[in-house]
Amino acid sequence: MKLKLYNTLTRKKEDFKPIKPDYVSLYVCGPTVYNYAHVGNARPVVVFDLLVRLLRHDYKKVTYARNITDIDDKIIEAAQQSGMAISDITEKYAAIYAADMAALNAGSPDITPKATDYIDQMIVMTADLIDKGHAYEQDGHVLFSVPSMADYGELSGRKLNEMIAGARVDVASYKKDAADFILWKPSTDEQPGWDSPWGRGRPGWHLECSCMIEDNFGPTIDIHGGGLDLIFPHHENEIAQSRCAHDGAPLANYWMHNGYLTVDGEKMSKSLGNFVTVHDLLEEFPGKGEAIRMCLLTAHYRQPVDFSRDGIRQAQKQLDRWYRLTKDVETDGVEVPEPILDALRDDLNTPKAIAELNSLAKKAVNDDTAKKQLKAAANLFGVLEQDDWFDGGRDDETAAIEKLIVERAEAKKNKDFTRADEIRNDLAEQGIALLDGPDGTTWERK
RNA sequence: GGCGCGGUGGCGGAAUGGCUACGCAGCGGAUUGCAAAUCCGUCUAUACCGGUUCGAUUCCGGUCCGCGCCUCCA
Numbered sequence: 396m397k398l399k400l401y402n403t404l405t406r407k408k409e410d411f412k413p414i415k416p417d418y419v420s421l422y423v424c425g426p427t428v429y430n431y432a433h434v435g436n437a438r439p440v441v442v443f444d445l446l447v448r449l450l451r452h453d454y455k456k457v458t459y460a461r462n463i464t465d466i467d468d469k470i471i472e473a474a475q476q477s478g479m480a481i482s483d484i485t486e487k488y489a490a491i492y493a494a495d496m497a498a499l500n501a502g503s504p505d506i507t508p509k510a511t512d513y514i515d516q517m518i519v520m521t522a523d524l525i526d527k528g529h530a531y532e533q534d535g536h537v538l539f540s541v542p543s544m545a546d547y548g549e550l551s552g553r554k555l556n557e558m559i560a561g562a563r564v565d566v567a568s569y570k571k572d573a574a575d576f577i578l579w580k581p582s583t584d585e586q587p588g589w590d591s592p593w594g595r596g597r598p599g600w601h602l603e604c605s606c607m608i609e610d611n612f613g614p615t616i617d618i619h620g621g622g623l624d625l626i627f628p629h630h631e632n633e634i635a636q637s638r639c640a641h642d643g644a645p646l647a648n649y650w651m652h653n654g655y656l657t658v659d660g661e662k663m664s665k666s667l668g669n670f671v672t673v674h675d676l677l678e679e680f681p682g683k684g685e686a687i688r689m690c691l692l693t694a695h696y697r698q699p700v701d702f703s704r705d706g707i708r709q710a711q712k713q714l715d716r717w718y719r720l721t722k723d724v725e726t727d728g729v730e731v732p733e734p735i736l737d738a739l740r741d742d743l744n745t746p747k748a749i750a751e752l753n754s755l756a757k758k759a760v761n762d763d764t765a766k767k768q769l770k771a772a773a774n775l776f777g778v779l780e781q782d783d784w785f786d787g788g789r790d791d792e793t794a795a796i797e798k799l800i801v802e803r804a805e806a807k808k809n810k811d812f813t814r815a816d817e818i819r820n821d822l823a824e825q826g827i828a829l830l831d832g833p834d835g836t837t838w839e840r841k
Numbered sequence: 842g843g844c845g846c847g848g849u850g851g852c853g854g855a856a857u858g859g860c861u862a863c864g865c866a867g868c869g870g871a872u873u874g875c876a877a878a879u880c881c882g883u884c885u886a887u888a889c890c891g892g893u894u895c896g897a898u899u900c901c902g903g904u905c906c907g908c909g910c911c912u913c914c915a
Contacts, residue, residue: 427914
């Protein structure tokens with residue numbers, strides 16, 4: 396089966412055809428680095444990581460870019476409040492972000508462009524848009540002129556007059572039209588800034604993505620991704636900038652947007668305060684990043700996922716079972732079974748793929764080939780990649796546990812079940828479960 | 842006000858014009874010194890009202906409920 400993707404631009408599932416037959420270019424909007432990422436922020440990371448794994452399986456070459464926004468008013472604010480230098484803040488949180496996402500088995504993108512490395516390109520594009528009549532300077536600001544673009548709103552399906560009626564916006568005095576948005580804005584002496592034809596200033600939010608895509612890929616990429624909340628205004632404005640700078644060439648042929656992570660049915664967001672950071676969650680579930688990943692993939696990516704610890708526990712149990720089945724299994728040369736690939740090729744139908752994995756797990760009980768296929772397929776899914784799933788991380792305790800297991804075996808031999816159960820219960824209190832099998836006793840950390 | 846998404850069993854969550862996955866939990870059994878794990882079996886669902894149809898959970902219309910976006914947001 397060929398890959399099908401739901402395209403936000405057409406609101407339909409479409410057959411995926413990359414610009415070049417063997418190559419796929421993909422750009423996903425990344426974080427603004429001024430604090431910890433929450434679980435909702437992690438959802439697109441996991442979703443698009445899975446897409447990239449599938450694309451790498453099906454295509455010869457894939458280039459995956461995810462940017463880092465390291466210049467933004469929120470970062471400036473964070474610097475003022477903390478007294479830290481801006482670069483210290485952005486480097487610190489970019490590193491934490493990378494580590495937290497890696498714990499969810501989300502691989503590093505091929506390219507991680509930083510906004511501050513693209514200031515020159517942003518100035519060039521801004522000047523170009525002014526030249527082409529799509530932007531204007533006013534009071535030290537440069538604004539994109541939305542009315543100058545005939546088909547503005549194609550992605551979000553909005554019309555200009557409808558938006559203005561919404562009027563939750565205070566229209567700034569320097570805007571000619573309420574919908575116009577900033578390409579470049581002036582900086583005060585305290586604010587970070589770069590010299591430009593319009594004075595010392597800094598770029599607007601949307602511009603970096605347009606420039607990074609142009610610089611790394613050219614005018615048009617295959618897939619552009621991000622969360623649902625980026626459709627408007629961010630992606631709409633990226634399209635406006637890029638298409639007006641590139642004689643109307645599309646910015647991306649396929650636009651993909653993941654649904655929200657919710658908490659009690661409401662969107663998890665920093666402003667609502669109902670968020671849990673990935674960092675904290677990893678401390679709460681040490682060594683179980685894969686369970687968090689799995690939990691995020693239990694629902695189809697365009698559906699909402701309601702966050703709960705119980706969901707993570709459920710995912711963990713599922714993984715426990717798969718891990719037990721594939722212990723010491725090698726996957727050399729084993730192909731991922733087609734039903735699982737086809738489920739993923741159907742617009743990333745992860746629940747279907749998980750169901751197929753489970754049917755494979757059922758078969759794997761007494762079938763070594765199925766065991767290998769299960770592991771290979773799970774690896775494509777981005778799970779079953781840890782060697783220390785059950786005994787993660789605490790080497791200092793291992794010797795003590797094994798010593799108690801020996802003592803208990805001795806006790807059992809002597810029919811001293813009181814002592815044997817005592818050892819079992821003591822270890823259980825430390826979160827260690829003992830499993831008596833035909834070949835002796837093994838243990839798992841819960 | 843404008844635009845959009847969704848309501849499936851106790852819970853999570855797919856799919857489909859006819860026979861409704863899969864997982865968790867529950868229940869029964871096998872196994873076990875006990876337990877866990879494992880295996881076998883098993884109960885429960887398509888918000889409401891109309892329409893189209895031989896047949897609708899699926900298509901159409903309406904009602905109710907929940908959520909989102911409308912320049913901070915993944």
